[in-house]
Amino acid sequence: MRRLLLLYSAVLTCTVSLAQIKPAQSPFALQDTAKSAVPAKIQDLFSFPNLHKLPYYQHERKLQSIRKAAQAQDTAQWYPQLYQYVRNFGVQNFFKDNQLLWQLAKLEEAQGDTLAAVGLYKLVLKHYTDGMAAKMARKNLEQYQLEQKDDYVPLEYYYELVEYRKEIDTLRPPRGVYLNMGAGINSSSGDYGPSLSASNDVMLFTSKRNKLERGFKTYDNEDLMLSRNENGYWMDAIPLENINSPFNEGSACLSPDGATLYFSRCLAPDGFGSCDLYVAYRDDEGVWNTPANLGASINSPYWDSHPSLSPGGDTLYFSSDRLGGFGLSDIYYTFKDEQGNWVPVRNIGPTINTRGSEVSPFFHPKHQVLYFSSNGHLLNFGEYDIYKSYRKSALWDEPKNVGPLVNGSGSEFYFTIDANSQNLYYARSVENNMGNLDLYSFPLPMEAQPLATVNLKGTLVDSETGDPFSEGIVSVIDLDNGVEVAPKFLKKDGSFSFNLINNNNYLLIIQGEHFFRLEEIFFLAGDQEFNFETEAISSRLKFENLEFDNGKAELKTEMYGDLNKIADFLLDNPYVKLRIEGHTDSDGDPNLNLKLSQDRADAIKEYLITFGNIEEPRIEAIGYGSSRPIVEEVTDEDKMLNRRVEFNIVKE
Known part of the structure; x- marks a missing residue:
């Protein structure tokens, strides 16, 4: 059952059949x-x-x-x-x-x-x-069970249970919040395309706030805006002097030393296409000189935009819909030769680019990681999603979706990440109204972290049958940095997998409605694997430690562990109810035995309500006295078997 809630937070015709070849x-x-x-x-x-x-x-x-x-x-x-x-x-x-x-x-x-x-x-x-x-x-x-959208727990379920358990849980993941950057940055006309300086204290972005009047009509005019961060706060944005023009400017990025600016300008008379890439240099007095078109070796007769520099400043990535690409728009790059000149552009290749559109490339300022937006990759949560790809031995690794904590049902693009990988800045629309974009900041979750490259994997199987548990939720909590990790369902073979940041302490939690919750605190030092075995929960449960003293109904300290397991199971599965059944042996007065069994069941119910935070209507307590023995009483051992408390799980 997938409606579980989370505990924590090309053509050549051949007659040969390749389908018979087995992996x-x-x-x-x-x-x-x-x-x-x-x-x-x-x-x-x-x-x-x-x-x-x-x-x-x-x-x-x-x-x-x-x-x-x-x-x-x-x-x-x-x-x-x-x-x-x-x-x-x-x-x-x-x-x-x-x-x-x-x-x-x-x-x-x-x-x-x-x-x-x-x-x-x-x-x-x-x-x-x-x-x-x-x-x-x-x-x-x-057969390879690659990541799919349905592998991730729906976030509304996740946050619902985080809220549900907050009164009793002390170890909970942080709840990521979209933070609108406010009126000092955003306007009523659309703001997008953020870019940060290497020192994280200057933000450039594109805005439509400055209108252009031609005759009796008013037109949107895209300009570059600048905001400075002072004492942790972004100051009111101002136009970027000597750069903006009556034409549209946007999608800017700065060189690592802050002295060179690359950006896109559209519909300009010196342009080669609808939008071209330009460069401007800042003099010793901090004034930007007149921007220059990067020329025909880089720009095309079509659309070229979204520039992003590598950390060394010697490779420029951008997006273009020029002819000869893989799809509607592709990511291209150019790099400087020994003389410092940009070489003719190259397509970044078929691993990154698809039959769809790839836009908004962003190269991390410290690590060899390329982020971009696409609507053409296999794992997709909405329209355009953000992906990341690592540079390995001159090849780009298979792009990874940065997950549902960032990517929603709409489109995510026009983004940047700060040098410390703490926050993602990007444009979000209100109900996918792309004419009403605002800039937001968002805590960078684990899936988007550039250093989340170490693999945690594992399995969960039934200890009696060896069969995998295929229904359950796996969550990982970063105990050191509070970086949020998107929870996942167990796969059909009982396996799970996460990419995490190395050398951190984590809490691993697996929960479901067919087994009691498992927890494991561990320090991640290289790839790690956990293979868990646990018993399946039957509809009727009995615990060895729930043995009352003769003739008494008071709970003992050694009972608390099992009772807490039951409470956690009920919290993990809000659609489950519990019936507590108390039983005695045949010694003594039947009426007194009936009362004693009821008192014992009531004591357990009171504990689960008071200390387990379980709603009273979910628990029923019944005492049966000695009326329901499970064995005929011949020996003292037989009587011990009949003196019991049973838990009957009722699933709605």
Whole structure:
């Protein structure tokens, strides 16, 4: 049951059937091999050296040879020829020859290279969402249980239970809050595209507040605004002098030393397209000189915008909808040569770019992490989501969605992260009204943290049957820094996985309606795995420690642990009720035994209400005296078995 609440907070026709080829590794094999060091074969295959040379790679003789090997099911010939052909793909091949990607993925899978197979399956779906290859790729990926939207616990459930338990829980995750940056930054006309200086004390952003009058009409005019942070507060924004013009300026970024400004200007007479990239330099007196167009080697006859610099200031990333890309808009980059000149731009490649749109690149000011917005990647919570990708051995790693704590049902883009990775600044719309954007700050959750690269994984199985628990919620709480982590459901095989910041203390919690809550406090020092076993909860429970003294109904200290487990289970599962049943042996007066059993059941009920914070209507207490023995009483041991308290769980 998924309505659980959280405790804490490409075309080549072949007659051969690739569907019969079986994978050689388990889903965890992917995680085991996906380390920071990129395997040599992955580096070779996914480098695609023709991307910047040929729009489309075609070699008919080689294709004929591949077809012949495929028809004969001669894998020894088929695989190396197909591998080299795919490796030589140009941009257009990823769409036109999409099925070749799928065929190579199946061959990689058959050889046990899970990492290469999954990467190729993802390329299939990123660049052609229809057709047989895409359909089969989706099916092939199912076995690896990759992250999906439904893996995350809905946040309304999460926050509801955080609120529900706040009176008794002391270890709760912080609740991330969208903070509107206020009237000093935002206006009534739309504000977006924030960018911070390397020292985090200057913010540039785009605003439509300054209108432009032409004749009898008033037009929106995008300008760059500047705000300074003084003593932790952002001052009222002012126009950026010597930069703004009657044309539209926006999407600015500063060099690490703050002396060079890159931005976009649209519809200008010296432009090459609808929007171009410009540069301006600040003199010794702090005055910006006249901006200059970056030229035809960078700008195109189309739209070029959203510049972002690498920490060294020698690589410039931006977004463009120019012809020759993978999708509607792609991320491109240029870098400085030995003479300090920008080289002709290059497409960042098919791992980042998709058939959809990629915009708003942002390179972290301290780490080799590229963030961007996209509507074309496989895990998506809304329209445009924010993703992050790591630079590893000259390759971009598979982008990761930064999770539902940032990405909602609308669009998230135009963003920046401070150098300390504490806050995310970005534009949000009111009910997806893109004409009414405001700037917000938001505590950077774990999924978006640049250093969240260490893997925590585990499983939970039934200790009696060995079967996985496939229904439950897993939460992780950062005990050192209070960085919030989005909770997840257990997967079908009882597994879970999180990427966390190393060298921190964490609390791991697993809860569900079929087992008692598990907790584990641990220090993360490198990848770590927990494999838990626990008993399944039956509808009727009995605890060995709930043994009352003879003839008495007072609770004993040793009972509290089991009673607290029951209270936590009820708090974890608000739709469950409990019936407490008290029983005695046959010794003594039956009427007194009946009263004694009722008193014992009532004592437990009172404890759960008073100390467990359980609502009284959820608990029923009944004493049965000696009327319901479970064994015939011959020995003292038989009598001990009949003296018991049972808990009957009632699920609505």
